Amino acid sequence: xxxxxxxxxxxxxxxxxxxxxxxxxxxxxxxxxxxxxxxxxxxxxxxxxxxxxxxxxxxxxxxxxxxxxxxxxxxxxxxxxxxxxxxxxxxxxxxx
Numbered sequence: 001x002x003x004x005x006x007x008x009x010x011x012x013x014x015x016x017x018x019x020x021x022x023x024x025x026x027x028x029x030x031x032x033x034x035x036x037x038x039x040x041x042x043x044x045x046x047x048x049x050x051x052x053x054x055x056x057x058x059x060x061x062x063x064x065x066x067x068x069x070x071x072x073x074x075x076x077x078x079x080x081x082x083x084x085x086x087x088x089x090x091x092x093x094x095x096x
Contacts, residue, residue, distance in 0.1 A: 005030050022086040029082045033075055040071055 009026055012018045018026065044067055051060040 002030075002034070018086065025082060025085070029079070033078070037071065037075070 006027075009018070009023060009030075012026075013020075013023050044064070048060055048064050051063050055063075
């Protein structure tokens, strides 16, 4: 897991934003997210090369940008659902 992620998670735990169960859930989710992204990238790279050869750089880059945006939206939504389950979710909603 990325050291920056671990540092942020530890900061949230120290600040009382996450309890131990939430921390473990978040760590598990981040690891799963990293695995999904690596898997997606393994499929995207060859497809990009194929598009690049067949359609040119501009088209391939546009396709890649859309793929990245889609992946970001999906992972962001998954992260939001994870945070909604945390014990602090009600407190965070009250302060928003």
